[in-house]
Amino acid sequence: MNADQGYAILFGIGLGLIAVLFWMLFPIGDRRREGEEEEKPKGFCPLCKQPLYAGERIRSDQTEIGDVEVQTRIKGCPYCMGPTHRRARNCPVCKNKVAKDEVILALSDPRIDRLKLSIKGCKQCWPQGF
Numbered sequence: 363m364n365a366d367q368g369y370a371i372l373f374g375i376g377l378g379l380i381a382v383l384f385w386m387l388f389p390i391g392d393r394r395r396e397g398e399e400e401e402k403p404k405g406f407c408p409l410c411k412q413p414l415y416a417g418e419r420i421r422s423d424q425t426e427i428g429d430v431e432v433q434t435r436i437k438g439c440p441y442c443m444g445p446t447h448r449r450a451r452n453c454p455v456c457k458n459k460v461a462k463d464e465v466i467l468a469l470s471d472p473r474i475d476r477l478k479l480s481i482k483g484c485k486q487c488w489p490q491g492f
């Protein structure tokens with residue numbers, strides 16, 4: 363009687379392993395169907411207002427200040443960074459021009475969500491952050 367039970371448990375483990383292998387064979391998170399490219403933008407570049415889609419990321423540096431604040435220096439998106447791009451870059455707070463080598467600052471609280479940024483401004487309107 364006990365032997366039957368042992369067999370059942372081993373069989374169960376075997377099935378579990380097969381399930382794990384199957385799961386590993388099919389990468390999750392990349393189940394994009396065709397035609398889904400024309401989706402809504404994931405966000406907008408705060409500097410040049412370019413709508414950004416999946417894979418187009420804003421370049422930024424994050425610095426943790428203690429464990430209560432994260433300072434994010436937003437450099438821009440692929441459309442307004444680098445010497446070949448000529449898009450106008452403006453501070454979303456004071457609307458002043460932001461040079462290509464300048465950044466705008468945003469703060470977030472890592473205890474809530476370090477990616478939930480509150481944009482503070484550029485060197486001109488928020489100099490205390492620089």
Ligand SMILES: [Zn+2]
Pocket residue numbers: 407408409410411412438439440441442443
């Ligand atoms: Zn941009």
Ligand SMILES: [Zn+2]
Pocket residue numbers: 453454455456457458483484485486487488
């Ligand atoms: Zn500003």
